[in-house]
Amino acid sequence: MRWGRPQWAGRNYTILTTATVVSGLGHAGALIAAAFAVLGAGGSATDVGLVAAARTVPLVALLLVGGALADRLPRHRVMVAANALSCLSQGGFALLVLTGDPQLWQMAALAALGGAGQAFFGPASEGMVLASVSGEHASRAFAVYRMGMNGANIGGAALGGALIAAVGPGWVLAADAAAFACAGALRAFLDVSGVPPRTGDGGMVRALRDGWQEVISRPWLWSVVVQFSVVNAVIAAAEAVYGPLVADAHLGGPGPWGVALGAFGAGTVAGALLMTRYRPRRLLLAGSLCVFPLALPSAALAVPVSAGWLTLVMGLTGVAVEVFVVTWMTALHQEIPEEKFSRVSSYDWLGSVAGIPLATAFAGPVQDAVGLRAALWGCAGLVVLLTAAVLCVPGVRRLTRRTPEAVAGERTPDVAPPVAEGPAVG
Template sequence: MTGSALAPLRDRRFRWYFGSRAVDMVGDFMGGIALAFAVLEVSDSPSALGAVLAAHSIPMVAFLLIGGVLADRFGRTLIIQLSNVTAGVTQLAIAALILSGHAEIWQLVVLTAVNGVAAAANQPALAGLLPQLAPKDSLQQANVLNGLLRNIALVFAPALGGALVVTVGAGWAIAINGVTYLVAAALLVPIKLPPPPARADRTGVLKDLRIGWAFFRGTTWLWVIVLAFGVLNALSSGGNGTLGPAYAKASAIGVGGWALIVSAGACGLVLTSLVLLHVPLRRPLLWGMLGCSLHGAPMIALGTTDQLWIVVVAAFAGGAGIEIFGLGWDLAMQEHVPADMLSRVYSYDMLGSFIAIPAGQLAFGPLGAAFGLQHMILAAGVAYFVIALATLASRSVRTMERADATSTTSAPVS
């Protein structure tokens, strides 16, 4: 990597942010594995595990919009720190219950739900903070470094979590995750940013939500892609996430083959991140949605063949494509949404994109049983490919260009 690729790290504030994200991501991916096995220690029931996982995701989706308003109102670093401290305390409480042998499923559901509320505030705040810390001419590199960090953590942190569960137990692994949340919050303390500007017209949370909604519905490229991803994420979670492992286990691909497919996707993410440190995306949404269409390739391959190498190559291409989309989307949001409402608009994006995921997870099981696993995986992959490309029918999507690196959309907020 050249010096320009690492330019954002020359800024002291970005280095503190980068360190905080590194600790946070490793702990989060590790803790997810540990929590699953901890629940299964308390109750050897998939239904109990599903209840605990849903207890996190439902409040997270339900409170995303409020989280975006809080981040824009009170400062993104403060909201991230408060949410990390809350998550750290809940994880430590779960760990104490597991280690003491007194844990019950209802307790884990309640504590995980509190963690989900904290995540609802954390995610929009994180999305809005990065462009405040990166120089305008290094915004692409800053986003790529953040994505590269996430992808590397995604490769090894779950394995670390599994190793900790085997060696010291799920309770201690969750306790370590709780500490990582607190450390991540502490690492943001040196970051000093101007407070959010006072607004005389600010009358309440509902008005802030209405302002964010007005911008969202009035910005064509924004609602077109969020609407598409409401469907795309349902297709991916159902066709790939739910039916993919089931078909692999029942076919010649096997469990080991499925692990290779997942690893190939992760390799596509990481290697594409390295390339994007040097290759500028002048039309972020055009290239982003072209890349997004490749994420349908592994489902199309899995739906048409049992040849493992073909599916592995398709998974690599899918990982590479979705990484291009992730960068293009962040650049479009950060450069074309006013800074003082960025977290709110990100929260509308997240809500629209995430809300249909449970529907895909629930619907594709019965559909696969009725019409065949491979047929439904193929149908999901083809639909994914077509819908992703269909967004390019919108002129605002295919023609958007990067903003002038010297321009700003609004006064910075913290």
């Protein structure tokens, strides 16, 4: 039997996808390991939150700088350097846990270093996969990439949990450091011989201003960014704070809640698989319609429904999320000039994550003020209201998928074009 990758999946695409799967397998388990490392050192739940916040703050603070830098330097080099920084962060964290008595400030500092690495990696990586394939295959290629990434996150979390129980969190953190080193080494082998040199004319401030102009000049773009600055925040509050409370009171504890979260992960894999076949003509209309189901988990928790129904709702929501993500990234790749892509991506990332710490911090006080059910209905209502508002923007409804011929010549690929290859023999 002959097995092989599709002809559109050239060398660069394969390297990028493999590196993402490798780092995803390591990092998903390491996030769990970090929490157990803090608890193992005598920390409280508050201390776990402080270490998590220490990772988030530099991520938010440095995203725009990371986007501007990625548009001034070869993006693959920024990605490799960011992987090296994450490797040092996780390696140092592992060393502390394995050899000594780690202090809270030390763990927070190393988590912050990892957050800084992610701030530079994220904007540089956005669009790299899409740029490594021809336009007609971009949507399918990104869907396959997302399928591998989501599968790695699910498998990595399960494997990490098992390894923490077997050998302790320190070795899981060490494995994550090794995974980042391997991913960075893979990305160093990207073929960039066809990439023209980037220039840094104008300075960092001008670069950020140019990126901002690209965002605000497109109502469809900034409206979705504003939408998700709130949507992501209320979903994080519902899942991180309210969900466990409802599960403990009505669903039978953490077990059913974990199954529901696992169903969401499985739904994202199924959604990515769907998007390898589904090619909507009106990209943002199809994607935005799939944001409405993101209100369903909060509504289901507010009722509350049974654990079985909640699991089904979470699975369907995962499918809807992937439809939005793939259509959104396809639209960005089609519409944004390549030389400004990372800066635009950094504003998108900033909008997506900036409100999450605030929402999770105020979730408790809001619940105390209005009650748990009212808070959850409020989360669901905000998702529906903002999505309906975004659909009133003409550009969201009208932006259509263009033919490869229409897009050709408008952008310079960030990696050399893939060479068509025949199927490998297995």
